[in-house]
Amino acid sequence: MKRRDVLKGMGAIALYSSFPGVLAEFVSSCKSKAQTLRAGFFADDEFALIEEITDIILPKTSTPGGLETQVPYFLDLVVKNCLAPADQQSIQKGLKQLNADGKFSSLSKKEKITLVDKTDAAAFNNDADKAWFMALKRLALIGHLPAAYATGNLTLRPFSTVESVIWDSKKNKATGVRIIDTETMKTYEYFAPVIFLNASALATTKILLQSTSDRFPEGFANDSGVVGHYLMDHYSGPGAAAQFDILKDQYYFGQRSTSVYVPRFQNLQKKDRPFNRGYAYEVYVSRAEWTRGYHAPGTGEEWKDSLSAPGPWQASMFAFGECLPNYKNRVYLDKEKKDKWGLPVLNVEMEYGDNEKSMRAPMISDAMEMLQSGGPVGVSEITDASVPGMTIHEMGTARMGSDPKTSVLNRFNQCHSAPNVFITDGACMDSTACQNPSLTYMALTARACDYAVNELKKGNIK
Ligand SMILES: Cc1cc2nc3c(=O)[nH]c(=O)nc-3n(C[C@H](O)[C@H](O)[C@H](O)COP(=O)(O)OP(=O)(O)OC[C@H]3O[C@@H](n4cnc5c(N)ncnc54)[C@H](O)[C@@H]3O)c2cc1C
DSSP, rough: HHHHHHHHHTTTOOOTTOOSTTOOOEEEOOOOGGGGOSSOSSSSSHHHHHHHHHHHOOSSSSSTTTTTTTHHHHHHHHHHHBHHHHHHHHHHHHHHHHGGGGGGTSSSSHHHHHHHHHHHHHHHTOOGHHHHHHHHHHHOOOOHHHHHTTOOEEOOOOOOEEEEEEOOOOOOOOOOOOEEEEETOOOEEEESSSEEOOOOOHHHHHHHHHOSSOOOTTSTTTTTTTTTTTBBBEEEEEEEEEEOOTTTTTTOOOOOSSOOOOOSSSSSOOOSSSSSSEEEEEEEEEEEOHHHHHHHHHOOOHHHHHSSSSEEEEHHHHEEEOOOTTTTTTEEEEEEEEETTOOOEEEEEEOOHHHHHHTHHHHHHHHHHHHHOOOOSSSEEEOOOOOOTOOOOOTTTTBSSSSSOSSBBBBBBBTTTEEEEESSGGGGGGGOOOOHHHHHHHHHHHHHHHHHHHHHHHHHHO
């Protein structure tokens, strides 16, 4: 069983590749009126409906609601610029169905809420007809972007790939980024007093390495020579799975069943294991689905019929181990091969070290022991190979540190050698811990933004 297979069922909206990373170029002029933000994808009646739905999904409480943060305007913009035509049409069709013959508009507020809740529940129960609602709702929940859009200072520029950071040798500072329009292949330059370079760990590192100049011959902000090095990814794969002969009358409703997280329990107060640091478990709980026929023994009438009913409850424990930093694990630009934009492809060299490998056996035996204690009908080891890149938590290739000789960024994610450039994605990490990383990236980003604004105000960044 693979973690990716488990995650696959969770569903995702198909966005074109440039969303949501470097999708914004900040412009200096402030457009204050929300009306000027209307991208014009939705017709007036559709837009009005989206406003009503937004207000139901994200009403004003003690904090601002979706209408105040201009969510409908953002939806209009993103649906227009970032969704594939099939997804655009599915949303329009869904809105039409919801308000067939003015049905929705003629309802009372209470009835509207009931109908939206019903649509939401159906979407969650995989009703394909209501997938449009899930898509719209997920976009509405990307709360920080609508809020930023509402300031009038955010411009969406999809179909763009950042090629390099522009270094102005006269001003002795980074002044902007150079991008390639991925449809026309034309190059454009955008300028800003402060640059946040966040294309995800490896892509950011690639941009740094591509940004060479007299000042930075080995890549932008690479005085230390560590850009591209110390690549890490959580050591995952091993664990255990169990089936339980209980709760057969229970099925999935809403967001059930509940999965579990087991935080790291090794080497906490004292070193109690023969390796450094340790691992946590993600535990996915579900009922076995019909494909179980492929993987389990059985033949005949009873067996065949049983495959069309929900299978037994099962729990799968996947370990996530800390990966220690190692200079030898690295990414670097290929000198020959180019991608379709004419940019060098990135080569990856990484292998797990002895410390990670020594966690493998206990990752399996601890999971077996925990699951066995829950009275299952069957427990089996998960022995999937652990290959770097498999956990998809790549990080560390432009790490932070207090010494500019051995790191790229300071503790505020600011480049030691370019104070107006910040990197707050996974590239900044100098250790992996064993938890999922994205919330940490977001927290670091919030802190770095606050710091950058204050530094700008103080005139320390010009
Ligand atoms: C299947 C899967 C499941 C995951 N599950 C979890 C989880 O449960 N919890 C967790 O914490 N983490 C999880 N992760 C990891 C998580 O997705 C990443 O850590 C997180 O998305 C990193 O955020 P980011 O903003 O740095 O990069 P991204 O979210 O990758 O955003 C970067 C953006 O920049 C764009 N971009 C790249 N290069 C360029 C360029 N040159 N020019 C312009 N734009 C560019 C990309 O298209 C992308 O939109 C998962 C990853 C995957 C793939």
